[in-house]
Amino acid sequence: MSKISKHRSDLEPLLSRNPNLASYEHLRQYLLCHSALPGRRGNIELAHVFGNIMGDYADVYEDEYWKVCQAFLNISVDEAPVNTAKEFLPFCGVIGIGAIGATLPNRCPQALSLLRIAASDPRWRIREAVAMGLQRMLSASPTNCLEVINDWVDSANLLEMRATAAAVAEPLLLHNEVFNQSALNLHKKIIKQYLMIEERKKENARILRKALGYTLSVVVSAIPEEGFAFMAVLSEIEDTDLAWILRENLKKKRLSYNYPDRVYHIKQLMRKNAST
Secondary structure, rough: OOHHHHHHHHHHHHHHOOOOOOHHHHHHHHHHHHOOOOOOOHHHHHHHHHHHHHHHHHOOOOOHHHHHHHHHOOOOOOOOOOOOOOHHHHHHHHHHHHHHHHHOOOHHHHHHHHHHOOOOOOHHHHHHHHHHHHHHHHHHHHHHHHHHHHHHHHHOOOHHHHHHHHOOOOOOOOOOHHHHHHHHHHHHHHHHHHHOOOOOOOOOHHHHHHHHHHHHHHHHHOHHHHHHHHHHHHHOOOOHHHHHHHHHHHHOHHHHOHHHHHHHHHHHHHHHHHOO
């Protein structure tokens, strides 16, 4: 039996027999015990199994599952600091909220609101879970969710923008022309907003820059004509942080291996613009 199958067989009884706040201690202990934290990498596979079960049974245990996920999500950074086993609980809670929102249309608006709040969590793992939760919802309802997160960017803080960029930069989602174009347009808006930031040395601006250093290449690889045209436009802008973002993306094999001529062209444009 694989680890994923084992986690599924262990978790399913805990979530289908007594799925309520009064009796979730066994579930809580199982997640803590198998969190793989502290450590370099939490048990992401277990978190996804948790989310899968949430989605599979949400129509049966909607209220119970929602309360459990909210209880996990509400565990603060003081109670569950970075790289502790307890941090795994809000990590799972965020993914669970996304799974329920993806399964039940009536929970979608509330799920998106909670994920938006969690996008600004000081813990990087929780922010990663937000992107994963959004990806579940984007997979289930791409048009509706894209419209919502696109509106986020117009009034978003930097960490919310980071969440949206990371969410759409998922190869499994980038499989049709409409979504791909929307993902690129979203990046255009985010980068425009980023270039307007005056104090980019602050932590949240650095976090957004780091994310853009890989998300753009994921989207460009899915829509290369428009994507590389956009990178060519960016190469003409004199901005050291933007130049760093472009260089980081051009290093990625998804671009350098699959589109070497296009990558070379953008690099040449950057050199030319830097010398003028």
